[in-house]
Amino acid sequence: MIRIKCKKCGTDYSFEDSEIEFECVGSDERSMGTENAYSAEIEYDCEKCGNSMRAQFDLWEYPIGAYNYSEYLSFGCTVLEEPNYWKYLQEEPEPDEDEQQ
Ligand SMILES: [Zn+2]
Numbered sequence: 001m002i003r004i005k006c007k008k009c010g011t012d013y014s015f016e017d018s019e020i021e022f023e024c025v026g027s028d029e030r031s032m033g034t035e036n037a038y039s040a041e042i043e044y045d046c047e048k049c050g051n052s053m054r055a056q057f058d059l060w061e062y063p064i065g066a067y068n069y070s071e072y073l074s075f076g077c078t079v080l081e082e083p084n085y086w087k088y089l090q091e092e093p094e095p096d097e098d099e100q101q
Contacts, residue, residue, distance in 0.1 A: 033063040035068070053076040
């Protein structure tokens with residue numbers, strides 16, 4: 001469950017974990033193996049005041065299968081509850097080696 005609160009009017013909204021999708025945005029080789037970085041985003045317009053809200057969640061997996069670190073950025077909203085990061089790591093996202101930039 002993810003919960004955000006409108007910074008303008010204070011209304012809070014919740015989203016199921018399944019409503020966001022973590023995409024692999026990078027990976028690095030480190031001493032214990034591969035480190036993967038994932039990013040997911042929620043965008044929502046407040047139903048009460050029309051304020052546009054956005055929250056970005058970043059997650060690092062290192063070593064593979066283990067939660068290492070997470071952080072988030074929020075715009076126009078306050079994050080009350082972060083996604084269940086563990087859940088995403090257990091789902092073993094498919095490696096996407098063709099999309100390295
Ligand atoms: Zn609002």
